[in-house]
Amino acid sequence: DAKTTQPNSMESNEEEPVHLPCNHSTISGTDYIHWYRQLPSQGPEYVIHGLTSNVNNRMASLAIAEDRKSSTLILHRATLRDAAVYYCILRGEGNTPLVFGKGTRLSVIA
Amino acid sequence: ETGVTQTPRHLVMGMTNKKSLKCEQHLGHNAMYWYKQSAKKPLELMFVYNFKEQTENNSVPSRFSPECPNSSHLFLHLHTLQPEDSALYLCASSQGWNSGNEQFFGPGTRLTVL
Numbered sequence: 001d002a003k004t005t006q007p008n009s010m011e012s013n014e015e016e017p018v019h020l021p022c023n024h025s026t027i028s029g030t031d032y033i034h035w036y037r038q039l040p041s042q043g044p045e046y047v048i049h050g051l052t053s054n055v056n057n058r059m060a061s062l063a064i065a066e067d068r069k070s071s072t073l074i075l076h077r078a079t080l081r082d083a084a085v086y087y088c089i090l091r092g093e094g095n096t097p098l099v100f101g102k103g104t105r106l107s108v109i110a
Numbered sequence: 111e112t113g114v115t116q117t118p119r120h121l122v123m124g125m126t127n128k129k130s131l132k133c134e135q136h137l138g139h140n141a142m143y144w145y146k147q148s149a150k151k152p153l154e155l156m157f158v159y160n161f162k163e164q165t166e167n168n169s170v171p172s173r174f175s176p177e178c179p180n181s182s183h184l185f186l187h188l189h190t191l192q193p194e195d196s197a198l199y200l201c202a203s204s205q206g207w208n209s210g211n212e213q214f215f216g217p218g219t220r221l222t223v224l
Binding site for chain 2: 014032034036041042043044045046049093094095096097098099100102103
């Protein structure tokens with residue numbers, strides 16, 4: 001499986017945008033980029049995913065570099081509830097598992 | 111609420127006990143998963159069931175035995191566990207298991223083996 005690299009931790013002020021980076025220089029052409037997050041004492045939850053184009057949903061935006069070797073998860077306005085571990089995961093085509101790394105622990109300061 | 115429930119939420123068991131973890135999904139999905147999350151380690155996929163058939167077993171010791179009687183229910187039977195098996199066990203489901211489908215996770219069962 002292609003690997004991803006994320007910072008161990010990041011901090012943000014409440015109500016400010018947050019940009020969570022992910023490097024995946026060995027990504028293959030058919031790998032999807034998935035983001036999940038895990039709030040304290042909960043199971044992971046899906047945030048967003050994309051292949052080549054930038055994606056937006058009610059939770060976040062995903063900006064994918066033109067060469068696809070990196071991507072950025074954007075939370076437009078961080079709230080205290082967004083404090084969680086964020087996982088960037090590459091997932092190949094077809095029946096392939098989610099392989100979680102260590103993720104980025106996001107702290108949000110009031 | 112994700113539509114995936116797990117019981118019990120907490121379990122303490124001795125090494126000679128036999129217990130079972132239960133997962134139920136109310137989403138109409140046909141793929142279900144067991145993951146293990148140990149302290150200081152990333153989530154590890156244990157088993158995958160697609161349409162009630164086991165399609166993935168990630169070299170899990172035989173003291174963990176999964177069962178999927180139908181697409182809505184998934185069990186993990188535990189026997190003669192070791193203290194290092196103490197972890198958070200997470201169940202998930204998805205509509206098919208291919209790369210475009212998001213997985214919905216339950217809250218997990220926190221297992222302590224004494």
